[in-house]
Amino acid sequence: MKILNLIENIMEKEERFLITSHVRPDGDSIGTQLAIGIMLNEMGKKVTILNDDPVPKCYSFLPHSDWIKSSLNNDSQFDAVIILDCSEWERIGRIAPLAQKISAIINIDHHVDSAGLGQYNYIDSSAAAVAEQVYRLIKHMKRNITNEMALCLYTGIMTDTGSFKHGNTTVNSHHIVSELLKIGVKPNFVHHMLYERNNFSSIVLQGMLLSNLQLSNDKCVAWTSITKEILKKVGYNIEFEPESVLGMIRSIEGVDVVLLFRDLGEDKIKVNFRSKNGVDVWQIARKFDGGGHKQAAGCVINATLEDAQQMVLQEIMSVMNYC
Numbered sequence: 001m002k003i004l005n006l007i008e009n010i011m012e013k014e015e016r017f018l019i020t021s022h023v024r025p026d027g028d029s030i031g032t033q034l035a036i037g038i039m040l041n042e043m044g045k046k047v048t049i050l051n052d053d054p055v056p057k058c059y060s061f062l063p064h065s066d067w068i069k070s071s072l073n074n075d076s077q078f079d080a081v082i083i084l085d086c087s088e089w090e091r092i093g094r095i096a097p098l099a100q101k102i103s104a105i106i107n108i109d110h111h112v113d114s115a116g117l118g119q120y121n122y123i124d125s126s127a128a129a130v131a132e133q134v135y136r137l138i139k140h141m142k143r144n145i146t147n148e149m150a151l152c153l154y155t156g157i158m159t160d161t162g163s164f165k166h167g168n169t170t171v172n173s174h175h176i177v178s179e180l181l182k183i184g185v186k187p188n189f190v191h192h193m194l195y196e197r198n199n200f201s202s203i204v205l206q207g208m209l210l211s212n213l214q215l216s217n218d219k220c221v222a223w224t225s226i227t228k229e230i231l232k233k234v235g236y237n238i239e240f241e242p243e244s245v246l247g248m249i250r251s252i253e254g255v256d257v258v259l260l261f262r263d264l265g266e267d268k269i270k271v272n273f274r275s276k277n278g279v280d281v282w283q284i285a286r287k288f289d290g291g292g293h294k295q296a297a298g299c300v301i302n303a304t305l306e307d308a309q310q311m312v313l314q315e316i317m318s319v320m321n322y323c
């Protein structure tokens with residue numbers, strides 16, 4: 001594949017790399033940043049990994065997660081930037097102006113709306129995770145996939161497929177994962193580190209979200225909200241991965257669309273969309289300048305919580321005929 005050759009050439013030729021990804025990084029963005037960072041480091045390159053937000057605690061077990069910084073001294077110079085799991089400049093947050101100035105821009109992404117942010121765009125919306133694309137790139141470059149790299153890539157695929165249960169999971173995902181297991185990844189270890197170290201408050205928060213659950217008249221759309229009042233009770237800085245509560249709500253028979261509204265303050269509302277039965281929630285999220293995938297998408301709306309709920313529900317009712 002030509003694009004893989006082009007990216008390989010840049011990685012061989014250039015010396016100083018910046019690696020970045022989207023705001024509120026997830027397992028796929030952190031995992032792929034580290035896997036590429038480890039590879040480039042082994043190639044003797046100078047690697048800087050920089051994100052708008054710090055590494056969420058649940059991913060700090062990944063090897064060299066301390067390489068990921070969220071601030072940088074101003075005089076840093078780079079020959080190339082690698083932007084992972086991101087299809088829009090805005091999603092890179094504070095890092096965007098720095099990244100845009102770098103002469104060689106590599107973008108590896110799997111979002112449906114991805115048009116490519118640079119000259120070197122490796123876009124594959126059929127990949128369940130960018131970690132699958134990075135696996136392919138490393139193989140193409142004939143570099144050794146170390147234990148550490150395998151753990152990072154496995155985490156990316158595991159989290160983006162919802163532990164291999166979402167519709168994006170393919171033969172290819174399982175093929176790559178089987179190779180990663182051969183290298184030495186222990187699935188129970190990753191599961192434990194990701195999902196069995198919850199803090200008390202986040203479980204209490206899940207209980208509150210479930211007790212505030214609402215359902216549309218036809219029982220096809222379910223939603224709940226992290227309100228200011230709830231945050232006051234559980235703490236504003238609570239580290240909360242919405243995946244398990246969204247999964248629980250989605251498991252309700254007949255529910256096709258799940259929404260989680262989160263009051264970010266200053267009239268900014270974050271909305272997480274999840275769906276099942278092939279329902280496409282990306283088309284709703286993009287109406288509010290959001291992005292993502294058919295079965296998992298998100299956006300931020302400038303409105304009060306009540307207005308944001310009404311706007312999103314109305315859009316879902318009119319586009320999907322739910323009521």
Ligand SMILES: [Mn+2]
Nearest residue numbers: 028085130160
């Ligand atoms: Mn991803």
